[in-house]
Amino acid sequence: MGLLDRLKKRLGKTREAISDNLSGLFRGGRKIDQDLLNELEELLYTSDLGPVADELTSELARLHKRGELKGEEDVRASLRQTLLAQLNAGAPESETFRGSPTVILIVGVNGSGKTTSIAKLAHRFQTQGKTVLLGAADTFRAAAADQLEIWAQRNGVDIVRQKQDGADPAAIAFDSVQAAQARGVDVLLIDTAGRLHTQSNLMAELAKVRRVIQKQMPDAPHETWLVLDGTNGQNAVQQAKQFTAAVEVTGLIVAKLDGTARGGAVFAIQGALGLPVKYVGTGETLEDLEAFNPEAFVDAIVTRATGSATA
Amino acid sequence: MFETLTQKLTGSFSFFKGKRELTEDNIGEGLTQVRRALLEADVHFQLARDFTERVKARALGEGRLKGVEASDQFVHAVHTELVELMGPEDARLTFAKNGPTVILMAGLQGAGKTTTTAKLAKRLQEKEARRPLLVAADVKRPAAVQQLQILGERIGVPVFHQEGATPPEVCRAGLEHALRTGRDVVILDTAGRLHVDEELMDEVAQIAAVTQPHNQVLVVDAMTGQDAVQSAKAFHERLALTGVILTKMDGDARGGAAVSLKEITGAPILFLGSGEKIDDLDAFQAERMAGRILGMGDVVGLVETAAEKIDEEEAQAGFEKMVMGTFTLEDMLGMIKMVRKMGPMKKVLGMMPGMGQLGDMDLDERHMNRLTALFTSMTPMERIRPEIIDVSRRRRIARGAGQELSAVNELLKRFKDMKKMMKQLGKMGLGSGLGAKGKREALAGLSPSGEMLDPKAGKRGMLGGLGGLFGGGGGGAAGMPELPPGFDPTSPRPMGSSSTRKGGKSATDRKKEKAKAKARRKNRKRK
Numbered sequence: 001m002g003l004l005d006r007l008k009k010r011l012g013k014t015r016e017a018i019s020d021n022l023s024g025l026f027r028g029g030r031k032i033d034q035d036l037l038n039e040l041e042e043l044l045y046t047s048d049l050g051p052v053a054d055e056l057t058s059e060l061a062r063l064h065k066r067g068e069l070k071g072e073e074d075v076r077a078s079l080r081q082t083l084l085a086q087l088n089a090g091a092p093e094s095e096t097f098r099g100s101p102t103v104i105l106i107v108g109v110n111g112s113g114k115t116t117s118i119a120k121l122a123h124r125f126q127t128q129g130k131t132v133l134l135g136a137a138d139t140f141r142a143a144a145a146d147q148l149e150i151w152a153q154r155n156g157v158d159i160v161r162q163k164q165d166g167a168d169p170a171a172i173a174f175d176s177v178q179a180a181q182a183r184g185v186d187v188l189l190i191d192t193a194g195r196l197h198t199q200s201n202l203m204a205e206l207a208k209v210r211r212v213i214q215k216q217m218p219d220a221p222h223e224t225w226l227v228l229d230g231t232n233g234q235n236a237v238q239q240a241k242q243f244t245a246a247v248e249v250t251g252l253i254v255a256k257l258d259g260t261a262r263g264g265a266v267f268a269i270q271g272a273l274g275l276p277v278k279y280v281g282t283g284e285t286l287e288d289l290e291a292f293n294p295e296a297f298v299d300a301i302v303t304r305a306t307g308s309a310t311a
Numbered sequence: 312m313f314e315t316l317t318q319k320l321t322g323s324f325s326f327f328k329g330k331r332e333l334t335e336d337n338i339g340e341g342l343t344q345v346r347r348a349l350l351e352a353d354v355h356f357q358l359a360r361d362f363t364e365r366v367k368a369r370a371l372g373e374g375r376l377k378g379v380e381a382s383d384q385f386v387h388a389v390h391t392e393l394v395e396l397m398g399p400e401d402a403r404l405t406f407a408k409n410g411p412t413v414i415l416m417a418g419l420q421g422a423g424k425t426t427t428t429a430k431l432a433k434r435l436q437e438k439e440a441r442r443p444l445l446v447a448a449d450v451k452r453p454a455a456v457q458q459l460q461i462l463g464e465r466i467g468v469p470v471f472h473q474e475g476a477t478p479p480e481v482c483r484a485g486l487e488h489a490l491r492t493g494r495d496v497v498i499l500d501t502a503g504r505l506h507v508d509e510e511l512m513d514e515v516a517q518i519a520a521v522t523q524p525h526n527q528v529l530v531v532d533a534m535t536g537q538d539a540v541q542s543a544k545a546f547h548e549r550l551a552l553t554g555v556i557l558t559k560m561d562g563d564a565r566g567g568a569a570v571s572l573k574e575i576t577g578a579p580i581l582f583l584g585s586g587e588k589i590d591d592l593d594a595f596q597a598e599r600m601a602g603r604i605l606g607m608g609d610v611v612g613l614v615e616t617a618a619e620k621i622d623e624e625e626a627q628a629g630f631e632k633m634v635m636g637t638f639t640l641e642d643m644l645g646m647i648k649m650v651r652k653m654g655p656m657k658k659v660l661g662m663m664p665g666m667g668q669l670g671d672m673d674l675d676e677r678h679m680n681r682l683t684a685l686f687t688s689m690t691p692m693e694r695i696r697p698e699i700i701d702v703s704r705r706r707r708i709a710r711g712a713g714q715e716l717s718a719v720n721e722l723l724k725r726f727k728d729m730k731k732m733m734k735q736l737g738k739m740g741l742g743s744g745l746g747a748k749g750k751r752e753a754l755a756g757l758s759p760s761g762e763m764l765d766p767k768a769g770k771r772g773m774l775g776g777l778g779g780l781f782g783g784g785g786g787g788a789a790g791m792p793e794l795p796p797g798f799d800p801t802s803p804r805p806m807g808s809s810s811t812r813k814g815g816k817s818a819t820d821r822k823k824e825k826a827k828a829k830a831r832r833k834n835r836k837r838k
Contacts, residue, residue: 110559231539
C-alpha cells in the first residue's frame with residue numbers, strides 16, 4: 001500500500017466529511033447558484049478552514065460568473081487547486097539532518113501531543129538508521145519525564161532527564177545538547193512543557209531554553225517544531241503566531257488526525273505564516289506518523305471516496 | 312483581524328448607523344456578521360445558522376424600544392439569546408444520598424482530564440468539605456498513573472490504583488476502597504480516547520456500567536474546533552453525560568465549542584479550567600461566556616473581581632480626585648496597588664472588553680514591577696507634590712529604581728498629561744461617551760451593581776484607562792470606547808517601560824484622536 005493510499009485511508013474521515021457533504025449538495029441535479037455557494041462555504045467552515053473558506057468560495061463564485069463551473073467535478077477541481085496552492089511542501093525530510101547532532105526542539109500548548117509525537121519521531125528516525133537521544137525538558141507537568149522515559153525504553157533510545165519535577169528546563173536542554181555531542185548521536189529531540197501561547201512568562205522561558213541551547217551549539221536548534229492538536233479550531237493560528245514569535249518555529253506537526261477532525265486550520269496557518277507541515281499524527285502506535293504530503297492531504301480531502309489517487 | 316462583533320455592530324461604520332428601527336431589511340447584514348463571528352469562534356456552523364434565526368425572531372419581535380438605538384437593541388438580542396442558549400448557570404454536581412458520590416471523567420486525549428481531576432478534587436475538598444478519592448484508571452498513556460499520584464500528593468488527596476487490572480476493574484476496586492476508607496467522593500480519571508475508537512468507547516461505557524456514576528463529565532479543550540460536535544455526540548451516545556468541563560480557558564480561544572456542547576449534549580457546563588495552578592478551576596457563567604464568544608470581554612468577571620479585591624471607598628476617593636484634578640502620584644500608586652490586588656495584570660486586562668483578544672499583547676508583571684519601583688523610589692513628599700521633583704531628584708529616583716533617567720521623565724510627563732486631561736474631562740463631563748449622567752455613574756465607579764454591563768457605555772473607561780497608565784500592550788483595542796489620548800490602553804509607550812518597546816498605535820492615530828477631542832470641545836462651546 002502506497003503512502004498516498006495509506007494517508008487517504010487515515011484521512012478517510014476528513015475526506016468523507018467534505019466530499020460526502022459536497023455530493024449531498026449536488027444531489028438531485030442541483031444547479032450552481034449563489035445559495036449553493038453559500039451552503040458550500042458553511043460546509044468548508046466545518047473543516048476548520050476558517051477564513052480560507054471565504055477565499056475558496058469567492059474563487060468558486062468568480063469561476064461561476066465566467067461560466068467555468070459546470071458541475072460537481074469542476075467544483076472539486078477548483079477546490080483542490082486552490083487548497084493545494086495554499087500549502088507549502090517545505091524542504092524534504094533529508095534536509096532536516098544538517099547538524100551533528102541535529103537538534104530538534106518540540107513545542108506546543110498543553111495536551112497537543114508533544115511527548116507522543118516525539119516518541120513517534122524517535123521511532124521513525126531510528127528506522128531510518130539514525131541514532132537518537134531524547135531530552136526531557138518538560139519539568140512542569142507531573143510525571144512528564146516519566147512518560148518520555150517509558151517511550152524511550154520502548155524505543156530503546158537514551159534519555160537525558162532530571163529525577164525531580166520542577167528543575168530548570170533550560171539546564172536540561174543544555175545538558176542534553178552536551179550529551180548528544182559527547183555521544184555523537186545523529187538526532188537530539190528535546191521535549192518541552194506544554195504552555196498556552198498567551199502566557200508570556202512561559203513563552204519567555206521557552207525563548208530562554210532556545211538561547212541556552214545556542215550557547216552550547218551556535219547553529220542549534222536546527223529545527224523547532226510546533227505540535228498542533230488537529231482537533232483545534234481557529235485558535236491554532238494564534239498558537240502558531242505566538243510560538244513563532246517566541247522561538248522561530250520552522251515547521252508543524254499536526255497530531256490527532258485519526259478522528260473526525262479536519263485539521264483545516266493548517267491552511268490558515270500557512271496563509272498567515274507560511275510554516276510547512278512536516279508530519280501528521282494518525283494513530284496510537286509508534287508507526288502512526290506520516291511525512292506530510294500536500295498532494296495527498298488535499299486529494300484525501302477533495303477527491304471522492306471512490307476516486308483514484310490521481311484524480 | 313480581531314475586530315470584535317460588538318464593534319462591527321455598534322461602531323461608527325455600522326450599517327445600523329442612523330437607523331432607528333430594526334426591520335426585516337436592515338437586520339440581514341447584522342445577522343451575517345453574527346454568524347461569521349460565531350464561526351470564527353468555532354461554533355458549529357449548523358448551530359450558528361439556527362442561532363441567527365432565533366436572534367432575528369427575538370430582535371424583530373421585541374418591537375422598537377424607546378430611546379434605544381437599533382444597534383444596541385440588536386447586540387442585546389444577540390447577547391441574551393446566547394446566554395439563554397448556554398444556561399443554566401447554577402448547574403452543580405449531583406451528590407449521592409448514601410455512600411460515595413461517583414464522578415466519571417472522560418474525554419479525548421490531551422483535553423486535560425488528569426489535571427482537571429486534581430483541580431476538582433481540591434475544590435471539593437476545600438470548598439465543600441468533601442473527602443475525595445482519586446482513581447487512576449488511565450493505564451494507556453505512559454506515566455499517567457504517576458502523574459495523578461503526584462498531583463494527589465500535592466493536594467493531599469489519596470489516589471487509588473491497581474497494577475495490572477483493566478480500567479473497569481480498577482474503578483470497581485476503587486469504589487470499594489472508598490467505602491472501606493470512608494471517602495465520600497470518588498473521581499475516576501479515565502484514559503483519553505478518540506470517539507471513533509470503538510474498543511475504547513466500549514471500555515468507558517463499561518466503566519460507567521460497573522460504577523454507576525452519579526456524574527458523567529466530559530472534559531473538553533476550549534480550543535476545539537468544529538469537531539467538538541462529533542466527539543461530544545459520540546461520547547453522549549455511550550455515556551449519559553451530566554456535565555461538561557471546558558479546559559484551557561486561560562488561552563485566547565473564544566470557546567465557541569461551549570455552545571456546540573450545550574446544544575448537542577444538553578448537559579450543562581459545570582466548570583472552566585483557567586490556569587496552570589491546581590486552584591484554577593472556576594464555576595461556569597453563561598453571561599461571561601457569551602461575552603467572550605462575542606468578543607465583548609468579561610466585564611462581569613472584572614466587576615466581580617474588583618468588588619472582591621478593591622476597597623470601594625478608596626477607589627471612589629481616588630477617582631473623585633482624578634476628576635477634580637487633585638490627583639497625586641501618591642494616589643496613583645495606591646491605585647496601582649489596588650489593581651494589582653486583583654491578580655496578574657494579564658488576567659485583569661484579559662477580562663476587559665476587547666482586550667482579551669489582543670494577539671500581540673505583551674503585558675507582564677515586569678512592567679508593573681518597574682513602575683512600582685519608580686514610585687517607591689520617591690519620597691512621600693515627592694509623590695504628593697510632584698512639582699518639587701527636579702533633575703537631581705529625578706536622578707536619585709532613577710538610581711533607586713535601577714532604571715534610566717528617561718523612565719522617570721516619562722512617568723512624570725505621563726502623569727502631567729494625565730492630570731491635564733483629567734481637568735479637561737472634569738470640565739466637559741468625563742469624555743466622549745459620558746454625559747452628565749455618565750459622570751455620575753463613573754463616579755459610582757467600581758460599584759458591583761452590574762451597571763458596567765452595558766456593552767457600549769464609556770463607564771469602563773476608568774479601569775481601561777488604568778490599564779493604559781500601567782503599560783498596556785500594542786494592537787488595536789477592539790471594542791473599547793473612544794478614550795482620550797494618553798488615557799488609552801493601547802497607547803504605544805507604556806509608562807515605565809523602556810523606550811524601545813514597539814507600540815501598536817501610530818503617532819498619527821494619536822494625533823487624530825487629539826483632533827477629535829478638539830472638535831468635540833468646539834462643538835460643546837457652540838451649544
